[in-house]
Amino acid sequence: MKEKEIKKVVKGRYAQIAKQEQQSCCPSCGCGASSLLQAKAVGYSGQELEHIPEESVMGLGCGNPTAIADLEEGEVVLDLGSGAGVDVFLAANKVGSTGRVIGVDMTEEMVDRATSIARDNGYRNVEFRLGEIEKLPAEDDSVDAIISNCVINLSPDKAKVFREARRVLKPGGRLTVSDIVTEGVLPDEIKCDPDAWAGCIAGALEQQEYLKVIKKAGFQDVQVLSSKECYLEGQGSQSPTKLLSITVKAFK
Numbered sequence: 348m349k350e351k352e353i354k355k356v357v358k359g360r361y362a363q364i365a366k367q368e369q370q371s372c373c374p375s376c377g378c379g380a381s382s383l384l385q386a387k388a389v390g391y392s393g394q395e396l397e398h399i400p401e402e403s404v405m406g407l408g409c410g411n412p413t414a415i416a417d418l419e420e421g422e423v424v425l426d427l428g429s430g431a432g433v434d435v436f437l438a439a440n441k442v443g444s445t446g447r448v449i450g451v452d453m454t455e456e457m458v459d460r461a462t463s464i465a466r467d468n469g470y471r472n473v474e475f476r477l478g479e480i481e482k483l484p485a486e487d488d489s490v491d492a493i494i495s496n497c498v499i500n501l502s503p504d505k506a507k508v509f510r511e512a513r514r515v516l517k518p519g520g521r522l523t524v525s526d527i528v529t530e531g532v533l534p535d536e537i538k539c540d541p542d543a544w545a546g547c548i549a550g551a552l553e554q555q556e557y558l559k560v561i562k563k564a565g566f567q568d569v570q571v572l573s574s575k576e577c578y579l580e581g582q583g584s585q586s587p588t589k590l591l592s593i594t595v596k597a598f599k
Contacts, residue, residue, distance in 0.1 A: 410525025
């Protein structure tokens with residue numbers, strides 16, 4: 348699939364999700380359960396979820412990068428692919444009134460939903476910007492930390508995403524990302540399936556290739572902090588492809 352086609356499919360899928368009460372797309376969390384249960388299944392605690400707007404929890408993540416990003420009061424944080432804002436609001440609680448959290452999402456409906464939630468719940472230290480993670484609407488060396496949750500796998504140009512992430516980070520800044528990767532090669536029919544792209548599967552890189560892309564972008568001390576296995580039936584391959592939900596941390 349071509350880049351423009353992929354982005355059109357992904358945008359359409361998440362615009363539709365933004366208008367719904369709840370919807371899960373990620374293979375690491377089971378479909379059918381409530382968004383809150385899905386969020387807990389991928390690593391959010393009940394206490395964390397109690398202190399953010401419930402309508403921001405849509406069960407779309409594959410980890411909880413904010414919990415291990417070591418955020419401190421007064422820091423500026425950027426969330427790549429912020430959706431309805433679940434990780435933005437969690438980060439906002441950590442950086443406090445002297446800090447700031449910026450969410451970037453390419454789907455207008457998601458940005459509108461998150462902005463409305465922030466306004467209705469009195470969040471003054473958050474901002475949601477419409478933009479693509481391959482071309483971030485942020486200045487060079489402007490943020491202390493970047494977080495992202497099950498989003499970079501949706502990008503057809505992950506190398507550009509990580510180069511942009513490094514550009515906007517301050518020297519010494521850190522990146523904490525939860526994402527879907529593979530062990531083994533995905534079947535071609537899945538790589539070319541629009542629904543699999545929108546479902547966080549078709550764009551997943553092999554784990555070692557994913558880490559290589561981060562390092563090639565200039566990040567240092569790249570570490571896999573957690574890994575959780577899940578499986579996708581091969582749809583024509585002789586054996587199922589192993590999917591991993593991993594959380595990676597790296598530094599500029």
